[in-house]
Amino acid sequence: MVTDFTWMIGGPQGSGVETAANIFSQVFSKMGYQIFGKREYYSNIKGEHSYFAVRVSEKQIRSSVKGTNMLIAFDAETIFRHVDDVLENGIIIYDSTLENVKVSDVITFDNDFKERLGNLLKSKNKEDTVKGILELASENGASIHSVSFRSLLTELSEKLENPRIKNMSRMFNVLGVSLSLGLLMIPSEKLAESVNSIFSKKKSIAEMNVSAANFAYNYATAKFDNIGLKFEEKEIEENTLLVQGYYGTSIGKIIAGCRFQSYYPITPATDESNFLETNEILEINEDRPGSTLVIQTEDEISAIGMAIGSSLTGVRSATCTSGPGFVLMIECLSWAGINEVPVVITFYQRSGPSTGLPTRHGQDDLMCAINSGVGEFPRIVYASGSVSDSFYDTTQVFNYADIFQVPVIHMMDKFIASSVTTCQRFDETRVNIDRGKLLNEISSDNYKRFEHTEDGLSPRSKLGLENGIFWNTGDESDVQGHISEDPVNRVQMMDKRQSRLDYILEKIPESEQIVKHSEGDFCIVSWGSTQGPILDAIEMLKNEGIDIGFIEIKLLEPFPKELLKKSFSNSKTIIDIEANYTGQLGSLIRQNLEKDPDYYILKFTGRPMTCTELYDTLKKIVNDTAEKREVLTYGA
Amino acid sequence: MALKIGDYKTDVHNDWCPGCGDFGIVNSIQMALAEMEIPRHQTAIFSGIGCSGKTSHFINVFGVHTLHGRVLTFAQGAKISNPNLEIIAVGGDGDGLGIGAGHFVAAGRRNVDMTYIIFDNAVYGLTKGQASPTLKLGEKTKSLPTPNTNYNVNPIGLAIASGFTFAARGYSYDVRQLKDLIIAAVNHKGLAFVDVLQPCPTYNDINTKDWFSGVDRIDETTKKAMPRIYKLEDTDYDPVVHYSDETELNQKKTQAIVKSLEWDEKIPTGIFYKNELITPYTRRLTDKIPNYIENPSALQNISKNNVPITKINQILDSYKV
Numbered sequence: 025m026v027t028d029f030t031w032m033i034g035g036p037q038g039s040g041v042e043t044a045a046n047i048f049s050q051v052f053s054k055m056g057y058q059i060f061g062k063r064e065y066y067s068n069i070k071g072e073h074s075y076f077a078v079r080v081s082e083k084q085i086r087s088s089v090k091g092t093n094m095l096i097a098f099d100a101e102t103i104f105r106h107v108d109d110v111l112e113n114g115i116i117i118y119d120s121t122l123e124n125v126k127v128s129d130v131i132t133f134d135n136d137f138k139e140r141l142g143n144l145l146k147s148k149n150k151e152d153t154v155k156g157i158l159e160l161a162s163e164n165g166a167s168i169h170s171v172s173f174r175s176l177l178t179e180l181s182e183k184l185e186n187p188r189i190k191n192m193s194r195m196f197n198v199l200g201v202s203l204s205l206g207l208l209m210i211p212s213e214k215l216a217e218s219v220n221s222i223f224s225k226k227k228s229i230a231e232m233n234v235s236a237a238n239f240a241y242n243y244a245t246a247k248f249d250n251i252g253l254k255f256e257e258k259e260i261e262e263n264t265l266l267v268q269g270y271y272g273t274s275i276g277k278i279i280a281g282c283r284f285q286s287y288y289p290i291t292p293a294t295d296e297s298n299f300l301e302t303n304e305i306l307e308i309n310e311d312r313p314g315s316t317l318v319i320q321t322e323d324e325i326s327a328i329g330m331a332i333g334s335s336l337t338g339v340r341s342a343t344c345t346s347g348p349g350f351v352l353m354i355e356c357l358s359w360a361g362i363n364e365v366p367v368v369i370t371f372y373q374r375s376g377p378s379t380g381l382p383t384r385h386g387q388d389d390l391m392c393a394i395n396s397g398v399g400e401f402p403r404i405v406y407a408s409g410s411v412s413d414s415f416y417d418t419t420q421v422f423n424y425a426d427i428f429q430v431p432v433i434h435m436m437d438k439f440i441a442s443s444v445t446t447c448q449r450f451d452e453t454r455v456n457i458d459r460g461k462l463l464n465e466i467s468s469d470n471y472k473r474f475e476h477t478e479d480g481l482s483p484r485s486k487l488g489l490e491n492g493i494f495w496n497t498g499d500e501s502d503v504q505g506h507i508s509e510d511p512v513n514r515v516q517m518m519d520k521r522q523s524r525l526d527y528i529l530e531k532i533p534e535s536e537q538i539v540k541h542s543e544g545d546f547c548i549v550s551w552g553s554t555q556g557p558i559l560d561a562i563e564m565l566k567n568e569g570i571d572i573g574f575i576e577i578k579l580l581e582p583f584p585k586e587l588l589k590k591s592f593s594n595s596k597t598i599i600d601i602e603a604n605y606t607g608q609l610g611s612l613i614r615q616n617l618e619k620d621p622d623y624y625i626l627k628f629t630g631r632p633m634t635c636t637e638l639y640d641t642l643k644k645i646v647n648d649t650a651e652k653r654e655v656l657t658y659g660a
Numbered sequence: 661m662a663l664k665i666g667d668y669k670t671d672v673h674n675d676w677c678p679g680c681g682d683f684g685i686v687n688s689i690q691m692a693l694a695e696m697e698i699p700r701h702q703t704a705i706f707s708g709i710g711c712s713g714k715t716s717h718f719i720n721v722f723g724v725h726t727l728h729g730r731v732l733t734f735a736q737g738a739k740i741s742n743p744n745l746e747i748i749a750v751g752g753d754g755d756g757l758g759i760g761a762g763h764f765v766a767a768g769r770r771n772v773d774m775t776y777i778i779f780d781n782a783v784y785g786l787t788k789g790q791a792s793p794t795l796k797l798g799e800k801t802k803s804l805p806t807p808n809t810n811y812n813v814n815p816i817g818l819a820i821a822s823g824f825t826f827a828a829r830g831y832s833y834d835v836r837q838l839k840d841l842i843i844a845a846v847n848h849k850g851l852a853f854v855d856v857l858q859p860c861p862t863y864n865d866i867n868t869k870d871w872f873s874g875v876d877r878i879d880e881t882t883k884k885a886m887p888r889i890y891k892l893e894d895t896d897y898d899p900v901v902h903y904s905d906e907t908e909l910n911q912k913k914t915q916a917i918v919k920s921l922e923w924d925e926k927i928p929t930g931i932f933y934k935n936e937l938i939t940p941y942t943r944r945l946t947d948k949i950p951n952y953i954e955n956p957s958a959l960q961n962i963s964k965n966n967v968p969i970t971k972i973n974q975i976l977d978s979y980k981v
Contacts, residue, residue, distance in 0.1 A: 053981040264981040271979065279972050281962025284741050305949060307971040314960045314970060315949040317740060322766035326733040329726070329763075333706075333737025336724060337745070337958040341737070359727055419968075449976055457963035487722050487738055488745050488958065490701045495717055497725035498709075506672050506717050507725075 026253050027082045032092040032109065033200055034075035034102030036132075037068050040197030043222060044096070045076035047201045047237075049444050050218040051210060052080040053266045056258030060085045060556070061444035062632060064660070067291070067382040072132050073101045075660070078444070082258070086410065086445075086556030090636040090658050096204050098173050098196040100125035101132060103154050104141055105660045107161045115251060116161060117203050117244075118154075119196075120170035127152045169207065169248045173199055180239045186232075195236050202237040206244025208253055215241055263449035269440040272411040272450075273370050274299040276418025277342060278306060278316065279455055282368070284334035284341040286319040286327040291383050292441040293344045293372040324349035328356040328369065335360075335367045336496070338462060338486030340422050342368040347376050347389045350433075354396045357431055361401025363496045363505075364474070364482070364521070366425030366432075366460075370418075373437040375630040384630025385438040387552055388604035391611075393433045394581045402524040404428065405581035407435035409539075409555025412447040414440065417578070419455045420536065427460035428528050429481060435580070439553040439603070439632040460484070466491040472503040476516065480523045525582040537579040538587055546646060547573035547595030549588075549621065551580060551609050553632070554601050560635030561642055570646055577609065585616040592617070599623040599645060603633065607653075624653045631659030665694045672717045679869075681858030682711055682779055684832035686718050689748065689777075691835070692842040693721070698746050706735035708751030708760065710786045712779035715750050729760030732767045732776065739774050742958035743942055746846060747774040754784045754792040757813045761793075767851060768822025772941040775845040775852045776824075778815060779832075781860035782867060789863030802865045815855040816920035816932050820913050825940075826852035827916060827933040831889050832859070833869060837929065844931060850940045857889075857927070872927070892919070892930030901935035909935070 031048055035041045042063060049059045057080040066072035079088055091111040097103045097118040104127060110116060127133070127141055142152060150156035162168055173196050181189035189195075198219065205215050219237045223230035274296045277285065287297040301318035308314045317334075321327045327343045334341035345353065350371055360367050371393060375386030393405045404424050408414035414436060425432045461483045473494035475482045482503075485492030495505030500517060502508040529537070541559060548558055555576055562572045575591050577584070592598065600610040600621035607624045614620050625641050627633050637656045644650035668690040676682050693703060703721035707713045709728035716723030726734045735749040756764050756778045767776070782795040789803030793813040800807040819827045826848040830838035838856065845852035859869045870876070874886040892899070897919065901912045916933035945952045963969055 260981055265976065265979045266981050267979050275972055275975055278975070279968045279970050281960075281968060281970060283957035283960055283962070284737070286737065303975060307974065308961070309964075309969040309971060311961060311969065312951060312955055314955065314962075315952065315957070317945070317949075317957055319740065321733070322762055325730060326763055326766065329730045329733025330737030330740070333724075333734035333739075334741040334957065336734075337738050337742040339741045339957045340962065341741070355727055356730065446981065449980070450972070452968065452972060455968050456966045457968050458966060459963075486958070487704050488702060488742055493701060493720070493722055495723040495725065497717070498727055499725070505723070506670075507714070
């Protein structure tokens with residue numbers, strides 16, 4: 025019985041690799057398995073290499089592993105790039121017509137990769153072709169199944185008496201996934217059901233793809249040697265969802281009452297805005313329909329400017345961006361800071377510097393989120409570690425913005441954005457809405473927007489509210505909001521705003537600032553999407569009797585210094601894990617706790633961490649054979 | 661109780677230079693608001709940065725003094741969220757046509773129903789007189805070390821090319837006409853642009869009040885100055901696009917651009933172009949969201965007793981395994 029299995033499909037961008045992976049994920053989720061899939065792609069529209077790795081397991085999984093048990097390839101590049109990933113006794117299904125393709129024939133290879141591959145084949149005395157690299161795989165124990173995808177199409181076209189099908193190489197993706205499911209002896213009706221649902225938008229296309237799927241499936245069961253793997257069908261756990269990574273913040277925004285989102289297109293943030301616009305009309309309990317205005321702007325400056333303008337009318341508003349967009353927002357962010365405007369910036373990080381690796385993962389914008397700004401003003405920087413967390417966190421960050429009247433930067437990243445995973449259905453009953461001191465009516469005509477109060481927070485009017493007229497300015501202002509350069513007023517206003525940082529630490533419950541997942545002499549400290557691989561690695565170690573602690577910091581600004589100090593007290597060795605070069609959280613810890621983490625595990629290849637890499641490295645640390653700074657590099 | 665001009669004035673000290681053209685613009689806005697009797701709390705002035713940016717502090721309605729070049733972004737966000745608000749955005753020519761030019765063009769494409777007034781004096785006043793986008797090539801105003809090396813932007817032409825559906829030009833020393841233009845702009849269904857010629861007495865020593873009044877051009881017979889400014893409404897110029905027809909539209913756009921290029925000897929003011937046949941942004945949103953006008957973002961309830969009321973069941977069901 026197979027309990028944990030990774031499947032990978034690759035192909036040129038635009039060839040439907042994602043669709044194939046969605047079919048595979050759906051099939052296995054419907055068989056009661058947990059899914060964790062990740063998508064990797066170039067900054068390119070068509071032609072460059074992309075791949076999707078889906079891990080399925082009987083138990084909860086939150087990350088990928090190193091390597092794959094099965095590889096599906098209908099282009100040469102996938103074979104060359106990923107044969108190395110195929111694990112011991114792994115399975116390869118590939119298009120037999122590719123056998124004689126040479127390394128030099130693949131025009132999309134980067135020169136560096138071409139050289140590494142050439143050297144590898146040479147050192148093993150293999151010819152520099154697909155055949156050569158497959159021989160290598162075979163020697164490593166892989167079972168290899170070859171089939172001409174082109175002939176499959178020809179046969180199918182004859183069978184269906186539809187000559188057009190013969191040339192439909194865009195169906196290679198469906199053929200590939202179906203061959204693999206046939207080989208794995210998954211019930212065929214599960215495949216048909218899933219293909220039908222994925223192509224549900226057009227009946228004729230769905231029918232054609234189901235025919236192709238069945239055809240390839242039957243081919244595999246008839247022609248491929250049985251590999252002896254068996255997946256048992258299980259009871260589907262109640263309330264399981266199969267979600268894309270960006271659904272958490274998207275659906276979180278909808279239920280939190282975010283009714284305005286402005287954005288400028290940027291990877292990997294745009295999917296969220298697209299989701300919100302697709303679902304722009306909302307069903308409201310006992311009320312007429314609501315709606316989210318989703319506005320595509322001319323640039324990110326306009327995106328945040330509009331979101332602030334919207335917020336001034338009392339609307340919960342947001343923008344969603346990535347690093348290069350965020351840095352354009354800084355001047356407006358500072359304006360929101362001095363004017364105490366609640367606004368949420370959902371920050372899907374990718375890998376920099378500059379445009380860096382535009383479609384790859386990274387966590388290298390933490391310092392940017394915390395420190396970017398004109399002058400000093402309070403803000404909240406809050407990070408989510410999983411799709412599911414990001415749903416609840418999104419509803420909370422809108423509360424924080426309203427309660428504390430500050431801009432909130434919600435840190436997400438490409439790893440979460442382009443993962444596909446099973447998770448528990450988001451629980452609406454856990455969501456509450458707190459709009460802080462937002463006023464809905466004002467009776468006196470003596471309203472002052474920035475009036476000094478005991479807690480430093482002034483009642484907040486909104487544009488259009490009778491008796492609630494106020495002024496805003498990016499200059500320092502008096503209590504009404506008019507420009508003031510008076511030094512005494514200046515001190516009062518700086519105190520009013522900056523005291524909020526302590527107030528935030530006092531008011532946000534500790535469990536929302538830091539999550540203590542486990543305890544141990546060795547204690548991991550991390551933030552954001554590393555959560556999944558860390559939890560999985562910890563579980564692997566626990567199975568061997570090794571307990572590792574894990575503190576996830578969610579509130580990164582203001583920094584929960586005292587709470588962290590307390591949380592560390594039982595741990596002897598601190599291990600900082602982050603997807604960046606310098607260990608940015610580590611430097612926050614040095615700065616706030618005057619303590620340097622004992623170890624750093626870092627990854628900045630643009631590819632997410634796998635639990636197996638972390639497991640290996642943590643083990644080295646436990647065995648005292650690790651360097652202070654361990655750098656992970658796995659992944660194509 | 662009817663509102664008077666005084667009701668629209670704040671007691672904030674106005675620190676503009678004596679003789680500044682900006683005073684006339686603020687007065688015109690206040691007069692226009694009083695004449696239209698728009699309740700104070702339903703009005704918001706959004707302003708950019710620079711001398712003109714302070715305008716919002718002098719008018720007793722909601723006032724949002726934003727950032728250099730960004731005023732239209734804030735203003736549109738507010739107007740789209742709450743279409744019941746009357747919104748007037750103001751800013752300098754450097755603000756709107758230099759650093760904010762991208763937003764200017766994008767705003768034209770959206771045609772949000774609001775008004776944008778540019779205080780056009782061809783210099784950056786608050787930073788001490790540098791050349792702004794409307795200063796003519798080769799001109800050397802007082803504080804420029806050497807003559808201006810850039811060609812000037814034509815604000816009316818740029819507005820029309822960008823999709824603004826109303827373009828007018830006023831003169832800050834003709835407060836009455838300017839007030840009427842602002843009222844016409846506010847009443848226009850779509851994005852209305854008013855370019856206001858506004859002499860900067862401190863830094864623009866070329867386009868001065870005397871220059872506009874033609875003090876340098878004395879009529880030999882009457883011995884009077886011959887003003888450069890004249891009003892389009894005193895001519896047979898017709899700015900309105902009357903019907904949806906390419907020829908009509910092109911003719912009205914072209915005529916407006918050509919007219920707006922008149923300078924030096926004769927400078928026209930008034931409405932250059934008006935087209936209510938292009939759908940305002942509100943309509944475009946209503947096409948997607950049928951109850952947008954009755955229930956815009958700013959009026960929607962999102963919770964009851966702190967419990968969210970938005971249903972996400974259907975969305976979640978579609979991802980159920």
